[in-house]
Amino acid sequence: MNLIQKGLLAIMLISSSVAFGQITEDPEERRGEGKDPLKTKTPEGDPLPFSQRLRFGGGISNVSIGNPFSIGVAPVIAYQASERAILGVGINYVYYRAKLYYQGGATEIYRANQYGGRVFGMYEIVPNIVKNLYVHGEFENTNVGYTNYNIIPYETQRRWVSAGLVGLTYSQPISRRFGVNLTALYNLSYNADPTFSSFVYGGSPWVIRVSFF
Known part of the structure; x- marks a missing residue:
């Protein structure tokens, strides 16, 4: 050059x-x-570039206090698809610990590191009545470690746990491309596989998150 x-x-x-x-x-x-502030256009009506519709952030997820105990972190990249719609992807990491009880009084402390990803969509429902309230849907896939007691000697294995979640997100904007989000989701797949779902989401099909993006 x-x-x-x-x-x-x-x-x-x-x-x-x-x-x-x-x-x-x-x-x-x-x-x-x-x-x-407009989310996808300038005041003159020109569309904002792709890069200026992106949001970066994340938050805390899969919180369960007690037995079992779990807590996760979930970085996300979100895209402002329209003035009312947001699409996003993210990755998840969850630490899980539980005290297991067996017949005869024996106990075991089970610990696991879980990881995976998710895709989600949010749509602002009634902006003229309640601003920044979104219906929220997502699909999440998490890799779970567990001990297989059907094999001697016992062996630690991993499997994927999938979940469809629906609910609401309330977002408190801080700037055009950043806000504090409180999300409540219901796990539609929880009862289909409650043992492994509890490894990821604790003892409830409800998922509460606080995130920032």
Whole structure:
């Protein structure tokens, strides 16, 4: 690359950065007019670039206190598909611990590291009545470790546990691309496989999350 080409590339990068900053700021200017920032367009009606519709964050998930005990972290990338719809993907890690009781009084402390991924969608239901309240649906797949007592010597194995979850998310915006989200979901698949579902979600089909994106 010669000197002229390098100079042109530098000008293009600087120009792109300036344009990016301008587009980022435009929706926020609506606050001065008493309006909410647009999520997918500038005030002039131009669509925001793909990169400016992305949200990055995550939160705490799969919280169960007591026996069993579980807690997880769940980073996410979300995309503002429209003014009311959000699509996203994420990865999950859950630490699980339970005290198991056997006949004769024997007990065992079971610990497991679980990991997986999920896809989700959120749609703002009634923005004219309750802003930032979304119906929320997702599919989650988690890899679970367990001890197979049908094999001698006992062997630790892993299997996938799938779940469909539906519920509501209330989002408190902090900026156009970031907010605090409180989510309550019901696991439609919990009773189909309660033993392994409890390894991931604790002792209840309800999943409560606090996330930031």
